Amino acid sequence: MVDIVNLTKYYDGFAALDNLNLHIDKGEIFGFVGPNGAGKTTTMKIMCGLIKATSGELLIDGVNVLKKSADVRRKIGYVPDFFGVYDNFKVIEYMEFYGSMYGMSRQASDEMADRLLELVDLSDKREEFVDVLSRGMKQRLCVARALIHDPELLILDEPNSGLDPRARVEMKDIMKKLRELGKTVVISSHILPELSEMCTSIGIIDHGRIVSSGKVDDIMAQGHAEAPVKIRGYILGLSGHEALDRISVIIRERFSVDRITEKDGELIVYYHGDRESDAELLRSLVDNGVHVHQFVREKENLESLFLEITGGGADDKNNTH
Numbered sequence: 001m002v003d004i005v006n007l008t009k010y011y012d013g014f015a016a017l018d019n020l021n022l023h024i025d026k027g028e029i030f031g032f033v034g035p036n037g038a039g040k041t042t043t044m045k046i047m048c049g050l051i052k053a054t055s056g057e058l059l060i061d062g063v064n065v066l067k068k069s070a071d072v073r074r075k076i077g078y079v080p081d082f083f084g085v086y087d088n089f090k091v092i093e094y095m096e097f098y099g100s101m102y103g104m105s106r107q108a109s110d111e112m113a114d115r116l117l118e119l120v121d122l123s124d125k126r127e128e129f130v131d132v133l134s135r136g137m138k139q140r141l142c143v144a145r146a147l148i149h150d151p152e153l154l155i156l157d158e159p160n161s162g163l164d165p166r167a168r169v170e171m172k173d174i175m176k177k178l179r180e181l182g183k184t185v186v187i188s189s190h191i192l193p194e195l196s197e198m199c200t201s202i203g204i205i206d207h208g209r210i211v212s213s214g215k216v217d218d219i220m221a222q223g224h225a226e227a228p229v230k231i232r233g234y235i236l237g238l239s240g241h242e243a244l245d246r247i248s249v250i251i252r253e254r255f256s257v258d259r260i261t262e263k264d265g266e267l268i269v270y271y272h273g274d275r276e277s278d279a280e281l282l283r284s285l286v287d288n289g290v291h292v293h294q295f296v297r298e299k300e301n302l303e304s305l306f307l308e309i310t311g312g313g314a315d316d317k318n319n320t321h
């Protein structure tokens with residue numbers, strides 16, 4: 001659906017995008033993740049034909065946006081990262097207004113508006129004024145109006161920013177419905193754990209380049225940072241500290257661990273192992289007289305992976321040419 005090859009964008013000699021390459025399949029809910037200033041908005045605006053690239057290729061459904069932006073506009077719906085002021089519009093008028101911008105008849109835009117308001121759970125707000133809606137409702141209305149002309153690709157710039165947890169869950173539900181409808185969606189965000197739940201694939205962008213992209217599970221599997229096992233336990237007759245020292249020794253004697261640290265009465269054990277070796281580790285502690293009352297391997301999450309891949313992420317403009 002989207003093919004980006006060596007996309008470059010300079011702003012006054014500064015490379016906001018630096019030979020960016022990306023492929024997004026039809027029907028994906030694609031999460032575009034990156035620190036502030038990484039180039040997400042710039043990429044999305046070029047996709048929509050709102051700004052021009054310096055060089056490279058960007059194909060949407062086989063059409064080169066950089067050469068024929070008017071041809072692809074109908075294929076794309078865009079939700080920017082800000083919401084304009086539309087004081088005098090009712091919800092349904094707002095939808096009709098956008099329908100008319102795409103040359104839709106009043107009847108066609110009304111029918112589509114009703115379907116979309118239902119999709120985003122705003123049917124009961126049809127006759128309300130836009131400015132009295134909550135932020136979450138406005139965001140959902142923005143998604144609905146971006147779909148008025150039935151585009152194949154929906155692009156959302158930071159749709160969750162400023163939303164409360166409940167509104168975020170509603171947004172996640174809408175993404176699920178769009179997936180069922182076969183739409184391709186690109187969502188940018190800093191909220192990584194949410195993206196991993198909402199998206200089918202992700203691309204991590206840093207300093208104007210894609211540093212990793214693919215199916216969420218594949219990206220997670222690339223992680224080098226093994227989540228540690230956290231252990232709490234005691235040994236009869238030993239003080240808390242002595243027990244932790246003893247547990248460390250038991251583990252080191254039997255397992256090849258990278259490192260063991262201690263924090264607030266908890267041992268944090270870093271070692272590469274699967275579920276079977278975790279079970280073996282636990283068994284060996286119990287067999288050696290340790291009363292284990294906590295044994296958890298934390299799940300690797302996108303956040304730690306992201307920090308690892310981008311080295312923590314940064315705002316610095318070190319790709320100035």
Ligand SMILES: Nc1ncnc2c1ncn2[C@@H]1O[C@H](COP(=O)(O)OP(=O)(O)OP(=O)(O)O)[C@@H](O)[C@H]1O
Nearest residue numbers: 011012016034035036037038039040041042043317
């Ligand atoms: N019109 C502009 N003129 C000059 N520099 C710009 C312009 N727009 C963006 N930039 C710079 O280009 C880089 C990429 O910006 P962009 O907005 O695409 O990043 P982003 O990943 O969307 O970041 P954020 O999450 O903060 O919105 C940043 O360093 C930004 O300061």
